[in-house]
Amino acid sequence: MKLINKSILTVFITLSTASVYYAQETKDTVKTTRSKDIEEVILRGVTDIAKDRKTPVAVSTIKAAQILERQGNQELVELLNTTPSVYATKGGGGFGDSQIVMRGFESRNIAVMVNGMPVNDMEGGTVYFSNWTGLSDVTSFMQVQRGLGSSKLAIASVGGTMNFITKSADMKKGGVIRLGVGNDDYLKTSFAYNTGKSKDGWSSSILMSRQAGGTYIENTDYEAYAYYFALGFEASKKHNFQFTLTSAPQWHNQRTFAPTVQNYINYNPDRDGSPYRQYNSDYGYYTDSSGNRVPVANRANYYSKPVMMLNWDWTMSEKSKLSTVAYMSNGRGGGTGDLGKVGGKSITDASFVDTSGHFNYDAIFAANQAVNVNTAGAGSTLIRRSNVNSHNWYGILANFQHKVNDNWNFSVGTDDRYYYGYHYQVVSDLYGASGYKDANNKNIAPNIVSNAYDYKKLEWNPFGGKTAPLQDQVGFSNDGEVIWYSGFAQVEYTKNNLSAFVQGSVSNQGYQRIDNFVLDGSTLKGQTVNTKTGFKNLFGYNIKGGANYNINEQHNVFANIGYYSKQPFLNTVYPNNQQLINQSLTNEKIFSAEVGYGFRSAKFSANVNLYRTQWKDRWLRKTNQTFTLPDNTTTTGYAEINGITEIHQGIEFDGTYKPTNFLEFNGMFSWGDYYYKGNATGTAFDDNNNPLTLSGTSNTSELYIDKVKVGGTSNNSIPQMTASLGATIKPVKDLSIFGTWRYVGKLYSSIDIATFSNQSAQDRGVLQLPDFNLFDVGASYKLRLKNESQYFTIGVNIYNLIDTTYISDASTNIFGNDTPTKLADGVTNNVGKKTYDELGMMYKGIATGNRAYFGFGRTWAATLSFNF
Numbered sequence: 001m002k003l004i005n006k007s008i009l010t011v012f013i014t015l016s017t018a019s020v021y022y023a024q025e026t027k028d029t030v031k032t033t034r035s036k037d038i039e040e041v042i043l044r045g046v047t048d049i050a051k052d053r054k055t056p057v058a059v060s061t062i063k064a065a066q067i068l069e070r071q072g073n074q075e076l077v078e079l080l081n082t083t084p085s086v087y088a089t090k091g092g093g094g095f096g097d098s099q100i101v102m103r104g105f106e107s108r109n110i111a112v113m114v115n116g117m118p119v120n121d122m123e124g125g126t127v128y129f130s131n132w133t134g135l136s137d138v139t140s141f142m143q144v145q146r147g148l149g150s151s152k153l154a155i156a157s158v159g160g161t162m163n164f165i166t167k168s169a170d171m172k173k174g175g176v177i178r179l180g181v182g183n184d185d186y187l188k189t190s191f192a193y194n195t196g197k198s199k200d201g202w203s204s205s206i207l208m209s210r211q212a213g214g215t216y217i218e219n220t221d222y223e224a225y226a227y228y229f230a231l232g233f234e235a236s237k238k239h240n241f242q243f244t245l246t247s248a249p250q251w252h253n254q255r256t257f258a259p260t261v262q263n264y265i266n267y268n269p270d271r272d273g274s275p276y277r278q279y280n281s282d283y284g285y286y287t288d289s290s291g292n293r294v295p296v297a298n299r300a301n302y303y304s305k306p307v308m309m310l311n312w313d314w315t316m317s318e319k320s321k322l323s324t325v326a327y328m329s330n331g332r333g334g335g336t337g338d339l340g341k342v343g344g345k346s347i348t349d350a351s352f353v354d355t356s357g358h359f360n361y362d363a364i365f366a367a368n369q370a371v372n373v374n375t376a377g378a379g380s381t382l383i384r385r386s387n388v389n390s391h392n393w394y395g396i397l398a399n400f401q402h403k404v405n406d407n408w409n410f411s412v413g414t415d416d417r418y419y420y421g422y423h424y425q426v427v428s429d430l431y432g433a434s435g436y437k438d439a440n441n442k443n444i445a446p447n448i449v450s451n452a453y454d455y456k457k458l459e460w461n462p463f464g465g466k467t468a469p470l471q472d473q474v475g476f477s478n479d480g481e482v483i484w485y486s487g488f489a490q491v492e493y494t495k496n497n498l499s500a501f502v503q504g505s506v507s508n509q510g511y512q513r514i515d516n517f518v519l520d521g522s523t524l525k526g527q528t529v530n531t532k533t534g535f536k537n538l539f540g541y542n543i544k545g546g547a548n549y550n551i552n553e554q555h556n557v558f559a560n561i562g563y564y565s566k567q568p569f570l571n572t573v574y575p576n577n578q579q580l581i582n583q584s585l586t587n588e589k590i591f592s593a594e595v596g597y598g599f600r601s602a603k604f605s606a607n608v609n610l611y612r613t614q615w616k617d618r619w620l621r622k623t624n625q626t627f628t629l630p631d632n633t634t635t636t637g638y639a640e641i642n643g644i645t646e647i648h649q650g651i652e653f654d655g656t657y658k659p660t661n662f663l664e665f666n667g668m669f670s671w672g673d674y675y676y677k678g679n680a681t682g683t684a685f686d687d688n689n690n691p692l693t694l695s696g697t698s699n700t701s702e703l704y705i706d707k708v709k710v711g712g713t714s715n716n717s718i719p720q721m722t723a724s725l726g727a728t729i730k731p732v733k734d735l736s737i738f739g740t741w742r743y744v745g746k747l748y749s750s751i752d753i754a755t756f757s758n759q760s761a762q763d764r765g766v767l768q769l770p771d772f773n774l775f776d777v778g779a780s781y782k783l784r785l786k787n788e789s790q791y792f793t794i795g796v797n798i799y800n801l802i803d804t805t806y807i808s809d810a811s812t813n814i815f816g817n818d819t820p821t822k823l824a825d826g827v828t829n830n831v832g833k834k835t836y837d838e839l840g841m842m843y844k845g846i847a848t849g850n851r852a853y854f855g856f857g858r859t860w861a862a863t864l865s866f867n868f
Contacts, residue, residue, distance in 0.1 A: 061143045440517050665727050682756075
């Protein structure tokens with residue numbers, strides 16, 4: 001992909017940066033492992049950072065130096081793969097499409113924070129890491145607290161907490177210029193500068209970056225920017241203000257559908273029977289007027305999520321502090337996909353797929369051009385639509401801390417938020433049609449739309465910008481409104497070698513659904529519904545506590561316990577994307593307990609943790625599902641599953657051994673046992689919210705999942721055993737050579753509603769994927785100049801060094817003794833009713849009819865930076 005010369009025009013001066021505080025203030029009796037650069041950031045504010053041998057939680061910290069040295073062109077969360085019980089993958093393989101699992105819980109049940117500010121989507125808890133790709137440039141360190149965590153906020157950190165602490169405005173004076181290159185035309189440039197603090201107390205930091213190229217997967221081109229501005233002012237010893245604005249506008253082509261293993265094999269250009277790992281079925285080619293074959297992505301994502309913060313820290317006295325953060329985020333963007341049919345055919349119809357397994361856009365364009373959209377029925381052209389998922393988000397977070405005496409501290413505060421989400425579809429590409437007729441908008445029916453929105457046109461307005469007018473909206477148009485207010489309190493006790501805390505919080509979440517395509521007074525399932533549902537208020541709370549005891553300078557033990565009454569998400573309150581309240585609505589209940597042991601010495605440090613979490617009354621929506629109907633046709637849609645109980649328990653180990661100043665080893669091991677307890681109920685719908693009858697006469701069925709291993713909720717998998725071992729060698733000053741081995745085992749596919757509909761399916765359980773081992777290597781060298789503040793740094797990383805072929809995620813549960821409807825060619829019917837085993841349609845022990853994502857092959861990245 002060619003470098004596009006564009007400039008980032010204006011960086012707006014606003015709102016705050018990282019300031020951190022954890023209120024246990026008695027002196028530690030042992031030497032901690034925290035580094036000086038982290039200490040300099042942990043000053044004040046609302047962020048709860050765990051302290052070694054004091055905070056009774058399982059914690060891992062990654063510093064900026066490690067991020068810069070080892071990230072290269074990886075996703076930021078992939079650096080956490082050497083952390084116990086963490087599994088991060090690239091998902092479908094598009095830029096920023098990474099997925100993360102912690103102790104068997106996905107990101108929507110992991111509290112993700114930036115400077116202590118929660119960033120999980122307020123409607124569904126999801127975190128889209130493509131919105132936060134700029135974090136790698138501005139993060140001072142990131143801390144992962146597995147399990148309950150030390151945050152005082154009313155957040156349900158079921159799996160754990162990830163906190164990204166960004167650079168503060170008052171860093172020392174200096175700057176850096178960086179250039180990065182890598183596989184598949186990866187190119188990144190960035191510039192950052194800090195003014196340092198003036199005599200008058202002013203300071204500022206600025207960063208701008210751009211990266212573009214593609215990933216290992218076919219047609220995953222992207223273009224992404226990042227900007228960051230921080231302005232600090234220390235008015236006096238009592239008052240400190242920080243202002244920050246950061247955003248990462250981007251677009252990227254995607255692969256959201258996991259192809260079957262058989263299709264990876266069938267569409268390998270080498271035709272050697274091996275899977276073509278780069279294969280992407282979500283794009284195709286169109287022949288333009290000049291005769292050139294132009295790639296066209298059916299699936300893409302685009303977004304800009306500027307975040308503004310204003311932080312005020314007031315040291316009221318030697319014993320009392322008040323920290324307040326006001327923030328705003330107005331995100332704009334969405335994702336593309338297909339909508340409609342032409343000639344009764346969807347985009348996946350065999351006549352629209354070429355011999356390489358990609359969409360034949362010449363055939364699609366020709367079919368669309370033959371349709372008279374004025375006389376044809378609604379949805380009679382096949383187009384690319386964009387699902388817009390924009391929002392306006394405002395919040396304030398305040399924390400008052402008071403030191404009663406040398407042993408007792410307490411803090412109280414509030415976390416209040418308002419969120420308004422905009423969800424609608426617009427036309428992204430007409431694929432040669434003259435328009436698209438929509439009948440869902442009851443305000444304008446029928447509505448013929450011809451205005452198309454280019455997803456590559458990025459939004460730069462830090463205050464959000466406009467939304468599309470109603471006449472341009474098709475398919476659906478509904479908004480979600482969330483009002484969240486909460487209070488929290490924490491009491492801490494420290495004396496000699498003992499530290500302990502008890503924390504509690506209460507919260508109210510009010511949800512309202514607004515359907516702009518529904519007229520007031522309409523009838524739905526025998527009930528009268530309106531455009532606005534009115535607010536449904538849900539009360540929740542949590543309470544947790546823990547203690548740490550330092551036995552001596554080397555040994556410490558800790559324990560924590562907690563209970564959450566967690567409000568369900570918006571799509572649970574209003575299931576099936578409709579205006580009707582869920583009549584069986586109930587809070588989800590989470591109970592968790594953990595014990596741990598730590599050892600510290602001059603050369604060797606280690607931690608061991610045992611944990612157990614029980615999650616009752618869970619409700620989830622599984623998207624990207626493919627259903628086989630009673631007539632043997634297939635359709636895509638989603639499933640809603642309720643009444644789930646999960647058990648997550650396991651043991652974790654991590655350690656570091658440094659025999660000399662020139663050599664260091666680090667390793668980890670985690671073993672888990674995650675399973676469902678009891679059965680659940682599932683309901684199936686197609687992508688247009690129509691109920692799907694999979695068997696019998698109802699779209700609702702019992703799911704037989706008792707004792708079945710926990711699977712993911714979409715195209716992702718959950719491992720229950722991981723391990724890693726790394727070594728860093730520093731043979732000479734400023735040269736670092738490092739390598740890491742990583743193992744993933746007991747890796748289970750996602751569960752699907754169609755499979756677990758009977759006792760026999762329960763007995764054979766979830767599909768277990770093949771274990772795999774990966775090796776990464778890298779090196780960095782610092783070339784110093786005469787001026788000590790000026791130096792060059794050269795770095796290189798090679799990921800998956802030996803080019804291992806492995807499956808990272810899967811979404812189906814097909815076994816070797818199952819019977820495919822088609823033979824390996826995908827065309828010939830299996831008239832003999834032979835099984836996958838009998839047909840030889842197996843790959844590393846799994847049936848090739850399973851849909852999966854293969855991990856990336858060997859990739860590389862190199863960086864050159866100049867600090868001044």
